[in-house]
Structures are given as C-alpha cells and as structure tokens.
Amino acid sequence: MRRIGVFVCHCGTNIAATVDVKTVAETLGKEPAVVYATDYPYMCSEAGQNIIKDAIKEYQLEGVVVCSCSPRMHEATFRKTVAAAGLNPYMLEVANIREQCSWIHKDIPEATAKAIVLGRAAIAKVLLNTPLIAGESPVTKRALVIGGGIAGIQTALDIAEAGYPVDIVEKEPTIGGKMTQIDKTFPTLDCSSCILTPKMVECAQNDKITIYSYSEVEAVTGFVGNFSVKIRRKARFVDEDKCTGCGACTEKCPVKNIPDAYNLGLSNRHAAYIPFAQAIPNVAVLDSTRCIKLTKGKCGLCSTVCSAGAIDYEQKETFVEEKYGAIVAATGYNPINIDGYDEFAYSQSKDVVTSLEFERILKADGPTEGHLQRLSDGKQPKTLVFVQCVGSRESGSQHGCGKEYCSKICCMYTAKHAMLCREKYPDTDVYVFYIDVRTPGKNYDEFYRRAVEQYGVHYIKGMVGKVAPQSDGTLDVQASDLISNEQLHIKADMVVLAAAIEADKSARPLATMLTASMDTNDFFTEAHAKLRPVESPTAGVFLSGVCQGPKDIPETVAQAGAAASKVIGLLAKDKLSCNPCVSHSDPMKCNGCSSCANVCPYGAITYEEKDFSRRQDGSMIRRVAVVNEAVCQGCGACTVACPSGAMDLKGFATGQIMAEVDAICK
C-alpha cells in the first residue's frame, strides 16, 4: 500500500474553531495507509509547506492529503509544494474541510466527524491517483472582443496597443454602443461624443483592429489559446468597401416612418440609413424588413443615387471563421422595459420618459436638437420630476420586470440631468425622488452636493406612488416625503424615470456558446469575485464592462483595460500547459458508438478504425474513439455518456470517485 501523509490545516480559527483539528489528524493517522499525520495553523504558509516537504522526505510519502480550504483556493499551491519535494504534483488530494465543513456547521463534534469522513474520502482517492504529466498547447496570438461599446473599444485598443491583432464583433451597424446616445458624462460634464468618437476612429484606423459591424457570433469551439469562432456577417445590402458614407441614399429613400433606434423611437428614420453622423464604419444599411426593393422588388431609388455603386440588393449574409487565443465578452446592457409600471403612466403620456430618452432630448443630435421640450406639445417644461430606482432594488416581483440589484449609475446621471436642466433653464423647478442617494466614487458626492446646494435641485426621500396625466396636459405626481412624513402632489410638466439596467439579451446565448457561467440576472460570473474580477471561470474568456455587472463609464474603462491586460498576458505566452486531467478511451471496451463525441462540448473526440485481428479469431477491425488530449478540457461528460465504461477521466477516474463514495458511506 502507498505511504500517505495527512496534513490538517487550522486556517487560523476558520477551521479550528469548529473542527477539532487535533482529533482529525489523530484519527486519520490511524487509517491503514497513513504513515504520518499532523496539524498546523496555516498549512499554506511557508512554514506549513515546509512541514509537508520535510515529511515527504522523512517518511518517503507517496501520496499527500491536505485537509484545508477548497481546492479552488490552494490546490495549485500544494501541488507545487509536493512537486518541490519530488512527488508528482497529481499525487496530492485536498479535502475541503473549510467551505464544505467548518463554515457551514456550528456543532464541533458533528463538524469534526464530517472532517474525518472527508479526509478518509481523500485518502481513498489518493491511493488510486496516478502520476500525471501536463502537455502543452500553442497559443493563437489574436483576440476577439464581442461587443463594440466603450468596454469593447477600450479593450480592443489596449490589446492592439500591445501589438496583438484583435477583432471586434458588433451586432449593430456601428460600434460605439450606449455611450453614443449619451449627452454629457458625470462627474465632469464633458460631452460624451467628444470623448468617445476619437476612440471609435482610432479603432477604425488601427491596423491591428478589424471591426465586424452588423455581425454576430454564431458558434464557438475550442479552448483557451485555441478558440475557433464562426462570425455571421448580416447582409447590410451595401458594399462596405465602396460606400463613402455620403448619405445620398438615406436622403432619397422614400420609406421614412421607421422608429429610429438611435433616438429610442422618439424620431423616425429611412429604410436606408446611417445610425448617426459619427458612425464607424460610416456605411449605410438597408433595413431589409422595410426597404421596398427588398420586400416588394420595386423602387431601387437608392441604387440610382449612389454614385459609388455600393448598393447591392443581392447581398447575402456571409460567415467568417477565425482562430483566437482569447475572447472578451463586452455585451453591455439595456434599460429594462418599463411597460409594466402602469403607475408612472409611461405608456399613457409622451411626457413621461426614461432617463436614456431624456439623454436623447438633451443631446444636440436628438429628436429636439438638444432643446429641453415636452414631446407632447414641444413646450419647454417648467416643473420636472425625476423618479429614481424604477425597477432597481425591487424585492419580489410586483412588476414582473424589476431587479433586486442596484443599477449603480442612476443616482449620478439623475444628478447630472437635474443639474443640466437647472443650468440651461434656470426657471425650471426640478424634483428628484430617491430611496437612497449613492455616490461612492471620486468627486461623485461633491457632484451630487453641487446639484443640491448650488443648483437648488429638490431632493426628496420617498417614492412616487402615481403619475396621473391631467386634462390640461400636466402630470399630477403623487408621492410621499418620508422625512417630513407627508403626502405630496406635484403638478409636473415632465417626469423622467430612472429605469433599471439589465444585461443585454444576447449575453445568455453567448454564455452558452462560451460555456461561461452567468448569475441569475444574466450577468457573467467572475472566476473570483474579488481576486479575478475580469476573468470568467472558463479559461481564456474575459469580461469587460456591464456584462459582468452594473458599472459606470470610468469603471467600465478601467475594467476594459484590466481585461485587456489579462488577454495580453495570455497572448504573450507561446505555449500553455494543458490540464492533464483529460479523458481517455479503452479501445478494448469502446463500441465506437459516438455517444461520447455527441456530448463533447469541445469536439475533442474523433474515431479511427483499429485493427483488433488476432490469429485465433481472424480479422477484426473496429471503430474506436480517440481523445485529442490538447483539446479535452476534462469536463467528464463523455465518461457518463459512454454505455460501456470505456471512457474514463484521468485524475477523476470512475474508480476513484467510487472509492471516495465508498469511504464516505463506510
């Protein structure tokens, strides 16, 4: 039998306060294969690791069990420790007696008994471990950024700056994202377009960056360092290389009553259109659902006015297949649909708008050319009411679309809106209803205080209960003031709702393709909430911007840069060491039925015709599975799909897992 050493960690009091670590070490020390067992306050410390190294040498240990925290935390640490003492790093097992034991139990005898059982399971497994040697795989030195908003743009620019080619895939006809629609940015009140468009232009001009606009990711295969991505380039019916962006087609197009998405439907556009003046690429698009030529076969006016001959009614969607070493998700957000909030009369009155619609009203290229106007009658509103937290921080689901989380950006942009109103139109009265005003961030609280103190914005703690459109065109805002404890009626000309933000709908199907995990709100999950905030748990997939959680522009840009630096760190490597815990098939038992290949998410399994001919049985050639170890990620799906048990996973063999179960059930 192998000589096993057991090392029980106190983790300070994290484990030792609930688990009697001395008893655990003593009891496990009596297990048949265990020749040495001890405990120590911090096994991961240098002194702790030295205890393990010394014991390996002194007691000629052949396998090591560390009873400590989750293997996600320190398995790598202890593998290095045992390797330094001359053992194969895969002759180590970690029994998780912290997250799965001490942290979730209160009763010491109960937790101690469980820690012993977990230790026994790890001993049972390590007895069946085999030394494994990691292989290597090359790295494709090209990155893919999915989403061309400020997050994707910044990530792409930073990666390109380091000298690596990077592709941006953007589903809209132009990059730029939500920031293009915004008027001013807090806390400095500089113009959003003025700081964004130079970056968009930089992307277009950088020879390391390829922009696939009006395109979507169709399929992803492969793994870290070696992703293969199929990109669907939707037909825009305009030749991107020929179009000069002159706009002649958009002016002459006779279909002109299509709600303009750039203005959130507050104005109309033509069927031939360029989303906005600074679009990148500055190329027109034909709306295939509305263009008369494309739907009915008549018209063709745009083609006759296009001097570049760029209009192509026959254009078909095309597919690009490219290899990437790293993928960055930067799919961004949208305001939630607030149709469910009947009490705010959003669908009844044109003068009840969302904050993003209000941005469009304030911005010079918006539906009112930047003049503060009511959308119902074009008059300048005198009294404005801003309602915070519409759909944010909503417990339960009274509206069916509310979010439990704080959308984080609303307090600041509402202060900005209120300030801008008061500055440009000093004769306006501005009220803000809030639950809490949250302004952590450099110069943020000062900004909010300026709105209250210098600009005289009325901040009232309380929620608006009802907005009722009146016959004179005003809006009766009924609200409670929680501080003075009274009910208020405000006769408002305009109401602005700070709608919660949610992850873009494209994020979930993308997460499925990337095998990246998501939380219940469809935000991508980080590999570690504190220590690996821009990495997905899926190796080679990184997160940039709001797709990971609500954040404002400065935070997004900071995170985008962080994601880029992680990508650069990966692309700078020539080779990656592979996970040796991969599948392998026993050809003697393999039926060649393809069940494993069907369930393999990585396409790691192929088949070969293998000759099993023996003299006594004559010729026998059978189809058997072969695992590409560089592609296999060790998920184990094949091992459970295999009907004959031919597939097994190194390091997590069925026999090892059964031995653990047996040890626990003994």
Add this chain to the structure above:
Amino acid sequence: MQSEMMKRASELLADGTVVRVLGWKNGEFVYDPTPAVFDSAEALEKDFVYHDFCGSNLSKYLIKLSKLEGKTLVFLKPCDSYSFNQLLTEHRIKRENVYIIGVPCDGKLDPDKVREAGAEGILGITTDGDTVKAETMYGEVSVSKKDCLLERCEVCKSHKVVVYDEMLGENGEENPESGRFDMVAKLEAMTPEERFAFWRGELSRCIRCNACRNICPACSCEQCVFDNPASGVSQKAAADSFEENMFHIIRAFHVAGRCTDCGECSRVCPQHIPLHLLNRKFIKDINTYYGEYQAGAEEGSRAPLVNFTKEDCEPNVVYKGGSK
C-alpha cells in the same frame, strides 16, 4: 410469405448480390425458431422457416455479420428495422455490407398463450387472418391470433419497416395510439410502497441468466460492464436482493434513449419478468420532458439524453417529476 422469402433469397445468392442470408430456422420445437445463417439455396431449402413464432429480432447479429466479407441478406420485421437504424446510428453495423428485405408483420405469437388456448404439443402452424391452425400431437387445433399475441404485439407501436432495400408485400403504418404506456401509467399511479412491492415481486424471480441482456440489440457493448471486473458492478450472480434489483435498473439506464422498445427482453425472459416496463418508463419520460422521440425511427437522430437544445426543460422539472 416463407416461400416468397426463400425464392428472393435464392435469387440474390445466385446473382452474387449477397453471400449469406440471415433468417430463422426451427429449433427443437416449431415454436422456438432461432436466428440462422444460410449460405446456399440448398441450406435455405433445408431449414429456412418464417411463421408466426419467428419473433426474434435479427438486427443485433449484423454487428458481427456486416464485418465479414461480402453482403449479408437480412429479413427485417418492423420492430427489427428500428433496432437496425439505432445500431446504424451507433456505427455498429456497416450498412454497405447489408441487403435488407423488409417483411410486413401483423404480430407474432406467444407460445405460452397458444398453449393456454388449447394447442398443446405443437408440431406445425399456419396462419390465415386471425385464425391460427396448429397441427399438434393430438390433432389440429384452431386458436384466435389476437388472443395469442406477444405483449409487444398487442400494443404494437409501428407496422412500418423504417429501413430496407426492398419490401416484400406492403409496408404498414406507425401506430401512435398503441396504448403501450398504459401499464407504465398504472405503475406511476401507485404509491412508492406499492410500486416497490410490485418490482420486488417481479425482479425477485430473476435467475441472472442474462438472456435479456444477450438478446437486447442495445446491449451490444464489446465488453459489458457486468462482465468487466474493473467496472465495480460486475458479478456472476446476484448475491442479495439489492443486487438483483440493481442489475435490471443499471441495464435500463444503459439502454435509456437507445432502446427502441422491440420487446425482446420480455419475450426471452424465462421467468416472465415484464422488463420492457422499465424501458418504457424511460421512453415515456423522455417523451414527456423532451418531446416525442422514437429511437431508431431515423438513422443518425440524436437521443435527447445525449443532446442539448435550448428548449430542453430545466433539470428541476425532471427532479420534481412534473411536466413542462
């Protein structure tokens, strides 16, 4: 039908299309015909039979036969053709080495039922419509065919041969209203205690003869887990009642999504254990949770249990045993 089949088989042997024929020959008795390979017209003439006791499914034998030199002619009944397709899907049969003649089927006889109907000591049978004329040691006895069908034929899911190179006679239709899940629904309606008692009663009769496994076209692994000492579940005979249950439950899990419901397991069980009910429970659940799916209906189909679609119901729906 028998003479037409022999005629066609002889022709195909003679013109070199095939080098052997997989069919049936009588066993010790006329009611236990067994699959047999014939390599000449003379051999066919001597032993080939096809009558209403020829229930056995020939598909599984093609795993080996299709790897031999030259084409094999096989006669497939509707049931057998589903198994054939499923084995094709699993890459177990070389299609190019098989020549299929589809034969229509209106049900096969259960020898026990024929005997119970009064035909003891059967020496030969002929069927005409619903009338089965049995020549017995005690004279000729007529029984009604519909009273003597195998269970699987009483609730026949399909009279359609789904894969063939040529058809003898007219192909039939699928029969979605077969009622084959009625007994499963009855078991589902039982309390867990009643159901446990039912299965203990049935499975306790098991003698581990392995007939169900050996006949099953889905149980065609190169090495069965029960024969593999490294699998952790291998055994020669059940040591206790728990193992007795587990053999059949493990087997049902192994064929889940691949079982075409050909009913061979129950047909061959010498202890008359209704093993097909375990498989049908899986089929019924798959239909409920992932949409109607018939293994073997088409070659290359992906069984829902080894496929992922965005429309799949959430696992908790399955855990709760509820429907979508």
